[in-house]
Structure formats: structure tokens, C-alpha cells
Amino acid sequence: xxxxxxxxxxxxxxxxxxxxxxxxxxxxxxxxxxxxxxxxxxxxxxxxxxxxxxxxxxxxxxxxxxxxxxxxxxxxxxxxxxx
Numbered sequence: 576x577x578x579x580x581x582x583x584x585x586x587x588x589x590x591x592x593x594x595x596x597x598x599x600x601x602x603x604x605x606x607x608x609x610x611x612x613x614x615x616x617x618x619x620x621x622x623x624x625x626x627x628x629x630x631x632x633x634x635x636x637x638x639x640x641x642x643x644x645x646x647x648x649x650x651x652x653x654x655x656x657x658x
Contacts, residue, residue, distance in 0.1 A: 590615075 592600065597611075604614040
């Protein structure tokens with residue numbers, strides 16, 4: 576078992592990988608012009624950003640699929656908040 580230590584915003588993070596897998600990951604990173612550290616950082620950034628905005632995309636997809644219509648009705652702000 577090999578350990579990889581990453582520096583994340585001046586914080587250390589230790590991740591363990593099997594030696595065979597670690598070599599495979601290093602080769603993949605190098606073939607993409609990245610260090611393994613940079614590859615992991617990039618992947619984590621993409622995953623975390625995707626989750627932040629995923630709900631927005633899902634909302635618009637569901638709205639489009641609902642095929643609802645106002646049938647031309649227009650609302651005024653006062654009508655929407657009428658008590």
C-alpha cells in the first residue's frame with residue numbers, strides 16, 4: 576500500500592492507494608499533462624462544482640418536461656401576494 580500526501584490550501588491530506596493502482600493513476604495524469612496531485616485536485620473541483628449546480632439543471636429539465644402553460648394569463652405582483 577502506498578500513501579500519497581496532497582497539500583490542499585496549506586492543509587495536508589493523506590490518501591492511500593494500492594501500488595499498482597497508484598502507478599496507473601500517475602501514468603494517466605502524465606498522459607494528460609498533469610501531476611497526480613493536480614489531477615486529483617481538478618477532479619475534486621469538478622465534482623464539487625457539479626453538485627452545487629446540479630439542482631438548477633434538474634429543476635429546468637423537470638420544468639421543460641412538465642409542459643405546463645399559463646395559457647396566456649399574465650399576473651401582477653400584487654395579485655401574487657394578495658392577502
